[in-house]
Structure formats: structure tokens, C-alpha cells
Amino acid sequence: MIKSLSYVGISSPTVEPWHQFATEILGLQDVSDPTEDAVRLRMDDAVWRIAVHAGETNALEYIGWDVGDQLGFDAVGSVLGDNGVDLHLAESTLAAERSVSTLGWFRDPAGFRHEISFARPTADTPFESAQGVKFVTGDNGLGHLVLMVPDMQAVSDFFLNVLGFRHSDDVEAGAHIRFMHCNPRHHTLAFTQVPGHRGMHHMMLEVDSVDTVGLAYDRALAAKKPMAMTLGRHPNDRMTSFYVRSPSGFEIEFGSGGRLMDMQAAEPAGHYSQASIWGHLPPEEPLRPGMLERISPA
Numbered sequence: 253m254i255k256s257l258s259y260v261g262i263s264s265p266t267v268e269p270w271h272q273f274a275t276e277i278l279g280l281q282d283v284s285d286p287t288e289d290a291v292r293l294r295m296d297d298a299v300w301r302i303a304v305h306a307g308e309t310n311a312l313e314y315i316g317w318d319v320g321d322q323l324g325f326d327a328v329g330s331v332l333g334d335n336g337v338d339l340h341l342a343e344s345t346l347a348a349e350r351s352v353s354t355l356g357w358f359r360d361p362a363g364f365r366h367e368i369s370f371a372r373p374t375a376d377t378p379f380e381s382a383q384g385v386k387f388v389t390g391d392n393g394l395g396h397l398v399l400m401v402p403d404m405q406a407v408s409d410f411f412l413n414v415l416g417f418r419h420s421d422d423v424e425a426g427a428h429i430r431f432m433h434c435n436p437r438h439h440t441l442a443f444t445q446v447p448g449h450r451g452m453h454h455m456m457l458e459v460d461s462v463d464t465v466g467l468a469y470d471r472a473l474a475a476k477k478p479m480a481m482t483l484g485r486h487p488n489d490r491m492t493s494f495y496v497r498s499p500s501g502f503e504i505e506f507g508s509g510g511r512l513m514d515m516q517a518a519e520p521a522g523h524y525s526q527a528s529i530w531g532h533l534p535p536e537e538p539l540r541p542g543m544l545e546r547i548s549p550a
């Protein structure tokens with residue numbers, strides 16, 4: 253049903269700094285329309301993958317999923333319906349804004365908005381990174397998101413039992429994080445529980461080599477961008493990465509060498525008591541969670 257993470261949209265009062273942060277530090281391509289109050293970013297052949305819309309607060313506005321084709325679209329609608337969740341069909345103007353012809357949306361138990369579409373077109377021109385960065389996307393999607401949710405069990409059950417995601421593993425090292433995949437990428441979604449709140453902890457962008465990671469690390473340090481975690485390596489997805497704070501309060505994990513899962517094997521989910529094999533040290537004054545929205549009690 254759900255094939256991969258297609259695109260992500262956030263809102264932010266600080267849109268302007270994204271032009272420089274995205275292109276000069278991360279090596280994304282800025283394809284913003286100057287008549288629109290948003291930053292749109294490319295990382296591969298897709299017309300755009302990340303949109304930052306002007307808004308009053310920093311918030312994760314929508315998570316776009318590729319469902320493959322009309323059959324996949326209908327299958328998601330059907331399982332959602334069986335579980336009492338409405339799949340809304342978006343108007344054609346909104347579908348066009350997301351660069352797709354058919355767009356559906358629903359909310360997960362934490363209240364995050366998810367959108368489904370298929371056959372999103374590729375751009376007319378090749379992807380160009382001013383920093384020479386090559387991102388690892390394709391069938392495994394944009395990257396991964398780690399989300400903070402009020403009730404991890406409810407959200408896990410929804411993605412694993414309703415939407416067909418598979419449990420990769422859990423890390424319990426201070427916080428408890430649950431990782432899940434929908435294609436060979438070790439995880440496309442992970443969740444950690446923050447009672448009464450929801451938000452995005454980080455978005456991971458994967459690149460082709462550890463040197464590409466190191467060069468971006470150097471650019472972020474030289475530009476004195478707030479580093480949320482130094483260079484390090486995770487034991488579960490084996491990603492070598494660093495975490496830099498984005499202008500909108502959440503972190504960007506920039507990494508390479510992520511593990512691929514065998515989609516045929518029914519391996520039991522692993523359990524790790526360490527978040528990192530080495531590195532990933534926080535700054536002396538740890539950054540406060542920057543994209544955390546208080547949800548009024550249900």
C-alpha cells in the first residue's frame with residue numbers, strides 16, 4: 253500500500269533563512285516560486301520534496317506518501333474505512349499545489365495530517381546541487397521522520413496494524429523510540445512519546461558517502477549553525493550522521509550508509525539500549541525541543 257515518503261510540508265514564521273540553509277549547508281536545490289510565500293526544495297528528480305510555508309508557528313503540516321497507483325490509493329482508503337478513519341479526497345487545486353492529480357488525506361491518532369498520491373511527475377530539468385550533494389532517495393523515498401507523539405502505542409498500532417508498516421526495532425536509551433519501515437530503508441517513521449504534545453524531532457536526509465556528510469558537517473560548523481548532535485553512528489540503522497538545527501526548530505539529520513531491511517524476511521524487531529555506537533554528542537547547552545506543539549487533552 254504505502255510505498256515511500258514522497259514529500260513533507262512544514263509551516264514556519266522563519267521561512268526566509270531556509271533559502272540559504274537549504275542550499276548552502278544541506279546542498280538542496282531551491283525551486284521556490286517568487287510569487288508564493290513558501291520555500292520549495294528539490295533533492296532529486298521529483299518536482300520538489302520539501303515545502304516550507306509561511307505560518308504563525310513551526311509545525312509539521314503534512315506528510316506525503318506515494319501509494320504506487322490507483323489500486324494502492326483505493327487499498328489505503330479501504331483499510332482506513334475498515335478502521336473508522338476517513339480518507340478525504342482533496343480538491344483539484346490542492347492536488348495541483350502538491351503536483352499530483354489525485355490527492356487523499358487523513359489524520360493519524362496523534363493528529364498529524366498524512367496525504368496519499370501516486371505517479372507524481374518528475375521535473376523537466378535535472379537536479380542541481382550547488383554543493384555537489386547526491387541524495388539517496390528513489391524507491392526508498394525522501395528519508396525518514398522521527399515524530400514526538402502523545403501516545404506511542406496508539407500511533408504504533410495505527411501504522412503497524414492498519415497501514416502495514418513493519419516494526420524495525422526499538423531503542424531505549426533515556427527515551428524510548430520505535431522505528432518502522434515501509435520499504436527497505438531501515439525506517440521511514442519513528443516515534444517517541446512526549447505526553448500531551450506532538451511535533452517533529454528530526455527529518456533525515458541520506459547522501460551517497462560519508463565524505464558528503466563530512467563536507468556538510470564542515471559547512472555547518474563554519475557557518476556556526478546550531479549543532480544538535482555531533483558526528484556519530486547509530487547501532488540500529490547504522491547511519492553515520494550529524495544533526496543540525498533547522499531554521500524552523502526541528503533538526504535535520506544528515507547521514508550516509510543507512511541499513512536496508514530484507515522485505516522478504518520476517519525478522520523479529522531488534523532492541524537496542526544505546527542510541528549511538530560513537531559520537532552524536534549534544535552541545536554543552538542542549539537545545540530545547542523546537543517543534544513541539546501542546547495538544548489540548550482529548
Ligand SMILES: [Fe+2]
Binds near residue numbers: 396456505
Ligand atoms: Fe534519524
